[in-house]
Structures are given as C-alpha cells and as structure tokens.
Amino acid sequence: MSVGGSHAGDVPQPRAGGYELPQTYGYGTPLPAQAAGAPVPGVPVQSTEHVSRETPGTDEDDPPLAMEALRAVQILNPSGEIIMPRPDHPRVICVANQKGGVGKTTTTVNLAVALALHGNRVLVVDLDPQGNASTGLNVPHHAGVPDVYDCLIDNVPLAEVAQQVEGIPNLYCVPATIDLAGAEIELVSVVARESRLNRAITNHPEKFDYVFIDCPPSLGLLTVNALCAAQEVLIPIQCEYYALEGLNQLINNINLVRQHLNPTLDVSTILLTMYDRRTRLADAVEQDVRNHFGAKVLNAVIPRNVRVSEAPSYGQSVMTYDPGSRGATSYFEAALELAVRGVNTGGAA
Template identity: 85%
Template sequence: MAGPGDPDPHAVPQPRAGSGYERPARQEGEPGPATGRSAVPERSPQPPATGYPTGGQDDPHRRPAPSPRPHPSAPASPPPTGRPSTPARATASVTPVSGAPAASDGAPSTGSSSPSPGPRPDTPAPGAGGYGEEAGVDAYVSRETPSREEDDPPLAMEAMRAVQILNPSGEVTMPRPARPRIMCVANQKGGVGKTTTTVNLAVALALHGNRVLVVDLDPQGNASTGLNVPHHAGIPDVYDCLIDNVPLAEVAQAVEGIPNLWCVPATIDLAGAEIELVSVVARESRLARAIAAHPEKFDYVFIDCPPSLGLLTVNALVAAQEVLIPIQCEYYALEGLNQLINNINLVKQHLNPTLDVSTILLTMYDRRTRLADAVEQDVRNHFGDKVLQAVIPRNVRVSEAPSYGQSVMTYDPGSRGATSYFEAAQEIAERGVKLGGAA
C-alpha cells in the first residue's frame, strides 16, 4: 500500500517537459480544441441534406470537382467532303507488343493489346469517315428487319383497304348475278346483328357495281337510320305497301352518297301492321307481290326482319328466295336457332317451296374467348358450306357508324369491321355466280 508521499500507481503518466512527447499547438484551421483533456477534435456542423455541394474551398464537406477528361485527339486526316465529321473515339492507352513501334502523332498503333480480339471476317473495315461507309452500311442491318417493299406501315395498309372498299372508280369488282337475289335476313333473337349485316352488305355490294334495294321491315327503323333515310311519322313507308297497296317504287328512296342503292323505310306505323294484316286476304304474300310489281330489276333485295316470328317475318320469308341467318357467337343464339329452322321449313312446305337457307354469317366474334370458338365449330359442323368463311368480329367502329347515319363501310373503311363485311359481301357475290351465273 502506497504511503502519502508515494506516487499513485493508477494515475496516467504525464509527459515531462523536454521529453519529446509534448502535444503540438493547434494549427490554423485544425478542428478540435487545443487542450490536453481530450484528443477528440470538436465536431463541425453538418451540411444540409440537400445532396448538393455547399461551402467554399475550405469546407471539408464540399464535393470535390470532377477531374477533367482527356481531350480526344484530332483525326489524322480530315473527313471526306460532303460527309459530317465524326469525332474520334477516346481510347485507353495500350502498351505495344515488343518490337512494334508505338503510335505517334494521333495515328493508330500498328500493334495490338493482348486481350483485344481481331476484326470479324464478315465485318467490313471502316472507311476514312468512320463506320457507315457505302461498303459497310448493309452489313449492320439485321436480316430479320423487313424492307419497305416487304412490309408496308399499318397506315399504308389501312389506306389500301379503304380504297379497295370504297372503290372510287365505280368499277364492277363484285360479279352481278344473272337473276335477282332476294335475301331475307332473319333471326328471332334480337341483338345478333341483323340490321347491321343488312346495311353493310348492301352498301358493300352497291359500292362495287350491284343494284341493291333494302326493305326495312322492322318497326324500329334501324336500317333506315343506318342508311340516313328519313323515316319519321308521315313519310311513306313499307306500311303503306302492305296495307294500302301503294307501289314500292313510290316509297323507295335513293340513299345519299351511295350510288345504285335504294331503301324502303319503316316508321312506327309498322308496329300496328301485325294486327291489321290478320284480316287481310293473302296476308302472307303482300310483300312478295309488292316486290314483284317493282318496274326496276335489282341485283339484290335485302329484307331486314324484326326479332320475332310474326306476320311481318312470314311476309319476308314468302317474298324471299334465300335466307341469311346472322348468328351471334354465344349460347343463346344457338338455343333459338332450332325453332327458326322449323318455322322456315313450315313456310317452305306450305307457302314458298323455293325458300332455302343459303347463308349463315357468324357475328360478334370475340377471339379472346373459347366460347366463340366452340360456337363457331358447332355451327360449321351443323351447316357445313352454308357458313361463310368471313367472320364479323366485335368492333367498336361498327357500333359507332349508325350514330353518324352511315355504314361502317363509309364511316371507317379501313377498320376490321369494314374489312370483314367486305369479305362477306364478296363471298356472297361469288356464291351467286356459282348458283346462277353472272350477268
């Protein structure tokens, strides 16, 4: 145990004066206090968390300035006349192989570094103006890249389809049948595209040299709306032909903007024709006699039927020679198809022996669903060659066109809906030539 005069063994030894261990005095700008109590320098205030350099040149937290990049050397020879100059590429210096002279005056080195591979055998050497000379332009184009001749842009393809559908020259590009074809567009289910099919097929055939008449037999008058034909109250319509024996030529109206196309409109008065026809003699053949008495002969007569199996639909079946059935690619459309076929067979047995279901058109086809494929396969397996190869897809342009008083053929001739209806009309025209020859 140490006495009063003995030194404390736990005390920190202090340096003696002149021993060489004295603390140097703080220099100007050195952080921390110049005292012997603590060797920890005092903390300087932190810069604001802005992410940008602050302070002056003496600020220890100031971001250092980036070191300047070496200026690329000038090209050995000026670029050829008429071509933009290409700046030389900055490259890292390499040590030449022993025995090869080093590069000088900006000229490329004749030696090569050990890890750098040589040029590809099929790669052309760059010219004086860098890569992209006449000899090496095609070598850097992928073989999978189509040329302009092989693949036109989508807008050009759409414009080509529009010109083909509109047929501004007026030439007869769809063959005309040898005898008039009267087609009844019927399906007792509503919303399957009867009116849309009637309007667009009629416009497509009329634009390509055929004389077409559309008879709107639906009290809603949607076919008249799609062809922009007036059908308000007081306009002579098909009701006058059925009830008052008015000639069809006095009721038919020429469709504006579409040559060779006429329409017999339907007004709300046609809704009462179902009741008034009950007591009329030969009520089932009133429309057939009106069409037969028309002085002009048409290539095609399309009758747009209402979504029912009443007397109006029976009149259309008796007047027609062929039945066109649009079928929506859904289950409900198939469910009522059997009953429609039975009614057509009854009319064929008792009223119109020449009636035949000649055409089936699939509408509102949605290729994203398996149901549409299943319905298509069922219809094709049952009806065979009567089903058109053209299928009408779901297309918003088809639904927008009636709001402008147009068909999709004139509203957006380059759309998928217009193209599909054009193909369907062309297929119907070709089938007519096979049946009875061309005019």
C-alpha cells in the same frame, strides 16, 4: 348439311356443360400484337395511318357522303382488281333471326352498301318497326314518311316509297316508320296476308341485283311476309352461348313456309357475327355452327368492333364510316363471298 331436311332435334344446341373460358387469356386481357392487328385474309387493305376516324385527316371535317363512298372503295379495294359480280337473276334475301341483338340490321346495311359500292343495284326493305336499317342508311323515317306499311296495307307501289341512299347511287331503301308496329295486327284480316310483300317486290318496275329484307326480331306475320317474298334466308348467328337456343323455332318456321307458301325458299347463308377471338367460347360456337351447317357458313367472320357500333349514330354504314376498320374489311369480305357464291350457283330463280 342441308337445312331443308333438318328436324328440330338436328339443330346444334348449347353444350350442356357450358363452354370453357380461355386459360391462356383472361377476359379483357389484350391480345398479342400479331393477333390484334392481323388483316382479314384475301382483302387488300392499305395502311390505316390516314384511314381511321381516330386519326385526323387533311380533308374537311365532314366530307359529303359521296366522297366517303369513294374513299371507302379506294381503301377496301385499292387496286380495283376485286370485282363483286352481278347475279344472273335478282336475289331476294331475307335476313332473319328471332333473337334480338345478333346483327341482323348491321349485316343488312353493310352487305348492301358493300355490294352497291361495287356496281350492284341493291334495294333494302326495312321490315322492322324500329327502323334501324333506315337510320343506318340515313333515310328519313319519321311519322308521315311513306314507308313499307303503305305497301303492305294500302297497296302503295314499292317504287313510290323507295328512297335513294345519299352518296351511293346504286342503293335504295324502303323505310319503316312507327306505323309498321300496327301492321302485324292489321294484316290478320287482309286477303293473302302472307304474300303482300312478295307482290310489292315483284311489281316493282326496276329489277335489282339484290333485295335485302331486314326482319324484326320475331316470328310474326311481318317475318312470314319476308320469308314468302325471298328465295334465300341469311341467318346471322352471334358467337355466344345463347345463339343456338332459338334456331329450332326459326328452322321450323322456315320449313313450314317452304312446305305451304314458298317452296323455293332456302337457307343459303349463315354469317357468324360478334366474334371475340379472346374467348374459347366464340371458337366453340363457331365449330358447332360449321359442323352442322357446313358450306352454308361464310368463311368470313364478323368480329366485335366498336366502329361497327358507332357508324349508325352518324347515319352511315361502317363501310363508309371507317373503311379501314376490322369491321368494314370483314363485311367487305362477306359481301364478296356472298356475291361469288351466288354467281357460282347460278343466282336465284
């Protein structure tokens, strides 16, 4: 179903009677062995005997990030047969959802790393004042570091603030510092305030295959800048009861931006995150989302996985932190699906 023609009332709502809890397994009850250890379909994964961080290896305690990246590719794609094709045109993707804690930053970081490890040139623009995407990519973003604020307010070229991510040659990040917290107010009086980020990305001398914009959990001017700069919107949706409540306003804002500022904007991708297979709730939310958004929903679903949560504390994505984990293989599958879909539809104009 096309989102472009959706009205607020069309967006699926949490069911009035609530979602039932599973009768077969109580919350916290261990899954059967087959379900708990089932591999992600279509993704070749080697034995995790010497893969997980829980298993001591024979290498150094803290190998360089470049070695981690190489190790990740060998584990996630051991045969080398899986190729993430490069799009014909740069794809500028805004990762947005005004609800906090749904996995926007985690999705941005891990999709970017997965694509970069497989030959795509990727730029991550951290547009969240919290700077979590910068942290997850181990990019300095303390006070005084040139950041996206300088591009938006002072017209500093994006190329001057973008930093290469250590260990991953094809990946760059424009960090966000605490200065960005004031940008929302300062942009109010700036000429062409909605298109500042679009101009910065357009004027970048190098062309990237993917530009991911990590939005703050709000619908203010920073998010509007991201929506004006992007051709595609990727919406992570948490598989929980409240996940659908905020979609109305998000879809309304996307439609407004399309009508008045960016006619090429399209909600191209929906990604279900934090899926807990032990609950009937997660399955019910998934079915509601798939019934409404149809083919826009990726087949790959991101499960709840402790490795995904641990990785940022080491300044890494889960792709390099523990490539044998369910979180890593799921994001790998999502990135592959995103890449293949983009090529099949001709990429972004």
